[in-house]
Amino acid sequence: MTASINAQMALVALNRFGLGARGGNSGDLANAASDPKGFVKSELASPRTALLEGPNLRPSEDLLAEMYGVIRQRREARAQTNQTAPNAQTMSDAPPGTAPPPPPKPQPNFNFIQERFRSDALARIQRAHAPACGFVERLVGFWSNHFCISAVKGPGVRISAGAFEREAIRPHVLGSFADMVKAVEQHPAMLAYLDNAVSVGPNSRAGQNRKRGLNENLARETLELHTLGVDGGYTQADVTSLARIITGWTIVGPPGQLGRPGTFVFNKNAHEPGAQILLGKTYADEGVVQGEKALYDLAHHPAAAKFIATKFARHFVADDPPPALVEKLTNVFRDSDGDLKALSLVLVDDDTAWSAPLTKIRSPYDYIIAASRLIARVPDQPQRYLGSLILMGAPLWQPPGPNGFADTNAAWATPNGMKTRLDIAGQIAKRLGNLTDPEEALDAVAGPAASAETRQAIGRAESREQAMALVLMSPEFQRR
Amino acid sequence: MALSTALHAPSRRQLLVTGGALFAWSHLPRFAHAADGRDPRLVVMVLRGALDGLAAVAPVSDPAYEALHGQQALSLSGDKPALPLDNFFALHPAMPNFARLYGLRQAAVVHATATAYRERSHFDGQDVLESGYAMPGKTDSGWLNRALQQLPKGERIAIKGKGLAVGASTPLILRGGAPVTGWAPSALPAVQDDLEQRLLELYRHRDVGLASALEQGLGLEKVAQREAGNMRPVGGNVIEAMRVPSRGAAKLIAADDGPRFAALAFDGWDTHVNEGGATGRLAQLLAGLDGAIEEFEKGLGENWKTTVIAVVTEFGRTARINGTAGTDHGTGTVAFLAGGALNGGRVIADWPGLRDADLFEGRDLKATTDVRGVMKGLLTDHLGIGANVLGERVFPDSRDVKPMQGLIV
Incomplete structure (x- = not known):
């Protein structure tokens, strides 16, 4: 093969499957060119590759327990405030003659929630700079978006958003789909996000006492978005049935009556008693096992294989992925009982996944990560990254709905999206000034696979700054 | 828009708008107004x-x-x-x-x-x-x-x-x-008009999809900014x-x-x-x-x-x-x-x-x-x-x- 064919394969390895070549002396492009498939697959060797640990990364139960503690303090402070309200005008700064507002007692500080969120965001961003290819981090991003939660839901989801990904997604991206489904649907962040934590079986003891009832949100999205897909052949009766089956799946609250606060618990008192029929199969009431068996069967359903295979191919290869590739992925998913490492290997081994033209555009997250890898700056603060993602309409761990961020060109190659990308590229280039050689950067990104037009545009740019912005906006950098 | 680019006359962004179709659908034939002549917003x-x-x-x-x-x-x-x-x-x-x-x-x-x-x-x-x-x-x-x-x-x-x-x-x-x-x-300063034009030129030769999106995006920004001045919050x-x-x-x-x-x-x-x-x-x-x-x-x-x-x-x-x-x-x-x-x-x-x-x-x-x-x-x-x-x-x-x-x- 010629150098440019090798470079084209390296571009596919780094952009389609990875997070883009690192700058400096990484040698990523040359390494990818020497064995493109091996370059991508080498990351799959150890399932531990996907795990993310660190001194500032705490289990979700610790984070939630911290939050419960602060809320309790606030409630106590509020109660005290109310008692002392009548004679508190000394603290008021109201102008004379107006009645003072209730006294501003010191509020417990809620900034810690955002601080914990940022710690996890920073760890994720830093991790993205470490691997040569970044395929495993791309898998994490794919599955995290498939099983998304949103920090907008409230402080409990916000503080545990990163922990959710560390605990429910990362351990399973090279493991079993069924295990991931179970870990996700039993995670406090998901139980809060899709309201199952407050869902009560109408005929359960709690349902009878408190006149509260079923919330179908998690059950519906488990069927529609997590496993079978909207055309997966289930009915409204199946939604209701699954909702009953997973009643009692909740989070231990601050009093800790049912266990350690902030952990998943099966609350028998809220569980709808009796057998339930889901997709024609009867599930006896065996407590939490009833739901675990139902999820296991959903994860192994043929509709799930097709649904996941299609999304997977759409993410990595094309908005309208080659049907033969989808079929191949469907088959391996089904035949391997949802082995996600096997699924990834079949994708990487498939020749059409390498020959299909690079028509997709990088997602906002992958774009800013690729830019950061190229300029070889590992951040020690996440704010600039998080801010850029907000501007691009893709705030981290805050998708617009439970279906996650869209995964198509139509969503990201928009007028406003492209203008914003350009403004961000301009900012990055401005900060670099003359520190980076744009031609070296282009060589790091694409080498001989760079088009003559791109090379010429960069060569003719009026300044290094302008040339660097062009590198970051070039089709070679944006497309995958 | 950055102050420096305002000195160029006329601005490239402005030419982009006046010279071409701002909105992709504007080439559609102009139908008559609704019967009562209203054009509601x-x-x-x-x-x-x-x-x-x-x-x-x-x-x-x-x-x-x-x-x-x-x-x-x-x-x-x-x-x-x-x-x-x-x-x-x-x-x-x-x-x-x-x-x-x-x-x-x-x-x-x-x-x-x-x-x-x-x-x-x-x-x-x-x-x-x-x-x-x-x-x-x-x-x-x-x-x-x-x-x-x-x-x-x-x-x-x-x-x-x-x-x-x-x-x-x-x-x-x-x-x-x-x-x-x-x-x-724009929450960020706009890049120079010259960079926009160079990038659009590159896209027109290499990637018409990105060219069309970027051209529209810059055009919208231009209309929004016209007479409205600097829009940075x-x-x-x-x-x-x-x-x-x-x-x-x-x-x-x-x-x-x-x-x-x-x-x-x-x-x-x-x-x-x-x-x-x-x-x-x-x-x-x-x-x-x-x-x-x-x-x-x-x-x-x-x-x-x-x-x-x-x-x-x-x-x-x-x-x-x-x-x-x-x-x-x-x-x-x-x-x-x-x-x-x-x-x-x-x-x-x-x-x-x-x-x-x-x-x-x-x-x-x-x-x-x-x-x-x-x-x-x-x-x-x-x-x-x-x-x-x-x-x-x-x-x-x-x-x-x-x-x-x-x-x-």
């Missing part, structure tokens, strides 16, 4: 976080009001008197522009209104408000987008049926099958944060070949703590909203007379002040309407009262008007969408909620 502003309707439009003559809102209650006297709307309601003093429009019969308030949602989660409440469904959990498309799909075909209005989402992402209310374009004021200033995107959006929907339907979302209305009264945090937010409406009025010029702005929020707040000088999640609230096409100058309310027994669940202003009926009234009389379609497609399962009559001049 509709702007929906979503206030996220739940607006305190009793603080924004105070029922100053309701005998229970002052006791409920205590030291934060608005009053017709004092340093910052509320602005009387009729003999019962008074507008927050931070909204003098809205009061002026009200006097011109170009603004109205709907009070004690809410969606069909009766729980108190922002997240679900916003989904219900924006999706147009009677219950949460439907987040595929929004009612404004579905309304665009129902516009009368073959008329100018249908050609201009593209929606404009203002902000970094499309709010749920405008998501769906009808085409939507997006624009947000002033950091942390809540008033500018609402005025600036409104200023740009007004220019875009005023353009002859621009979109006619815009959605904006403003955050920050969740006033649990230190809400303030005639001054304070909520007053700042209301001043921002007042400014946003003023920006549309100014920016639309002649086209203001065919425009309606609807301001809605997911639910109201508790009738009583809580222990931290704020209010908690409630039910009934206000919707603001403004625009030259509006039959305004009135507060529309079936007032439920504020005695303990009148309050919803003993705590919230009761909702006596379904906000969907208000929106339906606008969609019917302003855009010509039939009641059946509104009851089935735009606001599913809402056939019992009748379109409010007489909202449009």
Whole structure:
């Protein structure tokens, strides 16, 4: 093969499957060119590759327990405030003659929630700079978006958003789909996000006492978005049935009556008693096992294989992925009982996944990560990254709905999206000034696979700054 | 736009707009106006976080009001008197522009209104408000987008049926099958015109898809900035944060070949703590909203007379002040309407009262008007969408909620 064919394969390895070549002396492009498939697959060797640990990364139960503690303090402070309200005008700064507002007692500080969120965001961003290819981090991003939660839901989801990904997604991206489904649907962040934590079986003891009832949100999205897909052949009766089956799946609250606060618990008192029929199969009431068996069967359903295979191919290869590739992925998913490492290997081994033209555009997250890898700056603060993602309409761990961020060109190659990308590229280039050689950067990104037009545009740019912005906006950098 | 590029004359961005098609659909044949010659525009502003309707439009003559809102209650006297709307309601003093429009019969308030949602989660409440469904959990498309799909075909209005989402992402209310374009004021300094041109040139040779998107994006920015000046929001200033995107959006929907339907979302209305009264945090937010409406009025010029702005929020707040000088999640609230096409100058309310027994669940202003009926009234009389379609497609399962009559001049 010629150098440019090798470079084209390296571009596919780094952009389609990875997070883009690192700058400096990484040698990523040359390494990818020497064995493109091996370059991508080498990351799959150890399932531990996907795990993310660190001194500032705490289990979700610790984070939630911290939050419960602060809320309790606030409630106590509020109660005290109310008692002392009548004679508190000394603290008021109201102008004379107006009645003072209730006294501003010191509020417990809620900034810690955002601080914990940022710690996890920073760890994720830093991790993205470490691997040569970044395929495993791309898998994490794919599955995290498939099983998304949103920090907008409230402080409990916000503080545990990163922990959710560390605990429910990362351990399973090279493991079993069924295990991931179970870990996700039993995670406090998901139980809060899709309201199952407050869902009560109408005929359960709690349902009878408190006149509260079923919330179908998690059950519906488990069927529609997590496993079978909207055309997966289930009915409204199946939604209701699954909702009953997973009643009692909740989070231990601050009093800790049912266990350690902030952990998943099966609350028998809220569980709808009796057998339930889901997709024609009867599930006896065996407590939490009833739901675990139902999820296991959903994860192994043929509709799930097709649904996941299609999304997977759409993410990595094309908005309208080659049907033969989808079929191949469907088959391996089904035949391997949802082995996600096997699924990834079949994708990487498939020749059409390498020959299909690079028509997709990088997602906002992958774009800013690729830019950061190229300029070889590992951040020690996440704010600039998080801010850029907000501007691009893709705030981290805050998708617009439970279906996650869209995964198509139509969503990201928009007028406003492209203008914003350009403004961000301009900012990055401005900060670099003359520190980076744009031609070296282009060589790091694409080498001989760079088009003559791109090379010429960069060569003719009026300044290094302008040339660097062009590198970051070039089709070679944006497309995958 | 950066100052340095303003010295080049004419700017490349300007040439881009005047020389080429700004909007991809503008090459479509120009159909005649609708029979009555109207070219209606509709702007929906979503206030996220739940607006305190009793603080924004105070029922100053309701005998229970002052006791409920205590030291934060608005009053017709004092340093910052509320602005009387009729003999019962008074507008927050931070909204003098809205009061002026009200006097011109170009603004109205709907009070004690809410969606069909009766729980108190922002997240679900916003989904219900924006999706147009009677219950949460439907987040595929929004009612404004579905309304665009129902516009009368073959008329100018249908050609201009593209929606404009203002902000970094499309709010749920405008998501769906009808085409939507997006624009947000640049939070970052724009790059030099020269770089834009070089990149467009590269894209034209190598990537026509990116060329088309970028060209449109730069074009939208140019129209939004024309006459509107520098659009960079002033950091942390809540008033500018609402005025600036409104200023740009007004220019875009005023353009002859621009979109006619815009959605904006403003955050920050969740006033649990230190809400303030005639001054304070909520007053700042209301001043921002007042400014946003003023920006549309100014920016639309002649086209203001065919425009309606609807301001809605997911639910109201508790009738009583809580222990931290704020209010908690409630039910009934206000919707603001403004625009030259509006039959305004009135507060529309079936007032439920504020005695303990009148309050919803003993705590919230009761909702006596379904906000969907208000929106339906606008969609019917302003855009010509039939009641059946509104009851089935735009606001599913809402056939019992009748379109409010007489909202449009």
